[in-house]
Amino acid sequence: MYITLNVETDFEIKSLSDLAKFKQVMEHLQMKINKSELARELGVDRRTIEKYLNGFIPKRTRKKSSKLDKYYEIIAALLSEDSKQKFYYRRVLWQYLKDNHGLECSASTFRAYIARTPEFKAYFDEDKRIASPIGTARFETAPGKQAQLDWKESIPFETKDGQHVEVNVAVLILSYSRFRTFHLGISKTQSTLFSFLTETFKAFGGVPSEIITDNMKTVMDEARTEYSSGKVNNKFAQFATDFGFKVKPCIAGRPRTKGKVETTMKLLDEIHAYQGQLTLEELHQFVQDLCNRVNHQVHQGTGKVPLLEFKKEKNLLHQLPTVKVRDSYRIKHTLVKINASNMISYKSNQYSVPSKYQGKKVGLQVYDDQIWIYYNTELIAQHPLSDKKLNYQETHYQQTLGVSMPNYPNIEELAKKNLAAIGEVYK
Numbered sequence: 001m002y003i004t005l006n007v008e009t010d011f012e013i014k015s016l017s018d019l020a021k022f023k024q025v026m027e028h029l030q031m032k033i034n035k036s037e038l039a040r041e042l043g044v045d046r047r048t049i050e051k052y053l054n055g056f057i058p059k060r061t062r063k064k065s066s067k068l069d070k071y072y073e074i075i076a077a078l079l080s081e082d083s084k085q086k087f088y089y090r091r092v093l094w095q096y097l098k099d100n101h102g103l104e105c106s107a108s109t110f111r112a113y114i115a116r117t118p119e120f121k122a123y124f125d126e127d128k129r130i131a132s133p134i135g136t137a138r139f140e141t142a143p144g145k146q147a148q149l150d151w152k153e154s155i156p157f158e159t160k161d162g163q164h165v166e167v168n169v170a171v172l173i174l175s176y177s178r179f180r181t182f183h184l185g186i187s188k189t190q191s192t193l194f195s196f197l198t199e200t201f202k203a204f205g206g207v208p209s210e211i212i213t214d215n216m217k218t219v220m221d222e223a224r225t226e227y228s229s230g231k232v233n234n235k236f237a238q239f240a241t242d243f244g245f246k247v248k249p250c251i252a253g254r255p256r257t258k259g260k261v262e263t264t265m266k267l268l269d270e271i272h273a274y275q276g277q278l279t280l281e282e283l284h285q286f287v288q289d290l291c292n293r294v295n296h297q298v299h300q301g302t303g304k305v306p307l308l309e310f311k312k313e314k315n316l317l318h319q320l321p322t323v324k325v326r327d328s329y330r331i332k333h334t335l336v337k338i339n340a341s342n343m344i345s346y347k348s349n350q351y352s353v354p355s356k357y358q359g360k361k362v363g364l365q366v367y368d369d370q371i372w373i374y375y376n377t378e379l380i381a382q383h384p385l386s387d388k389k390l391n392y393q394e395t396h397y398q399q400t401l402g403v404s405m406p407n408y409p410n411i412e413e414l415a416k417k418n419l420a421a422i423g424e425v426y427k
Contacts, residue, residue: 020054074097076119092269142316144316146212149213150261150264151188166186167280168188171265173261174204179306183199212249220249244319338353341400351391352381352393355402392419
């Protein structure tokens with residue numbers, strides 16, 4: 001607004017902060033200020049005009065820095081288009097930063113930081129989530145009664161050495177305690193599923209009364225629909241009989257029937273945060289660590305810790321079948337000794353393992369055209385079955401060279417050269 005004085009002077013009042021100077025001008029001209037008119041023009045209370053005329057200066061709003069600002073560059077790199085890693089949920093990014101970059105803040109503080117950083121908020125807003133169907137009823141089951149089974153299927157994963165594979169994670173969750181078990185593998189064959197369930201029931205110390213599952217081919221020959229009860233696969237039906245549980249398939253197209261295990265599927269999206277970061281063996285360990293972590297955390301739905309609730313539930317599970325029955329469904333496990341070259345032998349061919357296990361006895365499993373090598377329960381190496389006499393993973397060979405030639409200036413280059421020569425000899 002303009003105030004025109006009775007002299008050749010125009011004074012422009014753009015805001016309340018101009019009033020103190022305006023007062024000085026008016027006093028110099030020995031003119032009276034119409035405070036009521038100023039209040040009407042500026043749309044404020046007359047007392048506010050009085051305050052600013054007397055030199056009131058509001059406190060400046062200081063933009064506070066966040067302790068998360070130091071992670072800005074890291075987050076920006078992880079969420080960039082060039083990153084192989086994918087973060088489907090803010091929680092996954094928060095957990096990744098905690099595990100790998102020393103982040104120390106609550107999940108809610110982190111979500112708030114992402115929300116007020118437009119470029120980060122846009123990353124998550126682009127991937128809109130499908131809303132849960134309205135009217136889905138929540139239900140709980142008695143201890144020991146029910147478990148829910150599912151696969152996180154065909155997850156594309158790039159290993160640390162650039163190998164592209166598809167992995168699958170089998171999940172079983174006890175409905176009462178929410179205690180979970182995970183198993184990562186290359187395939188999802190029926191033999192893999194039987195072995196996973198057998199080992200899981202042994203770890204539980206018992207068997208639930210029923211298992212809810214979807215219409216996966218390893219369980220159902222014919223899907224259950226609204227008009228048909230479906231048909232359980234004969235081999236899976238026999239497995240269920242041998243272990244003493246009932247099979248309860250969902251109606252096709254209604255995954256919410258087994259909502260407890262479906263919710264768990266979101267947790268496994270953390271795998272994408274490690275694209276290009278882990279070997280297959282390390283990914284296997286990561287999945288087991290993830291399972292252990294969620295079993296020790298307070299469950300958002302129940303407000304209880306699954307591990308503690310499982311201790312109450314396990315005593316109400318049904319008794320395990322005999323060892324003979326269980327062994328018939330296990331994938332064969334053979335003990336072998338690692339030789340001085342850090343290799344194990346299988347059908348006259350040799351496969352490498354990490355050098356620190358030299359001379360130790362390890363377990364060997366062969367299924368789905370893969371060799372899986374375990375030390376105790378830890379997966380330490382995995383190889384595709386091969387007709388070659390010598391089968392090395394480059395990192396294993398580098399470790400072996402490092403032990404025998406600790407002062408060699410460029411072990412990586414020497415390893416590549418030697419492995420190329422070995423490949424030519426043992427074609």
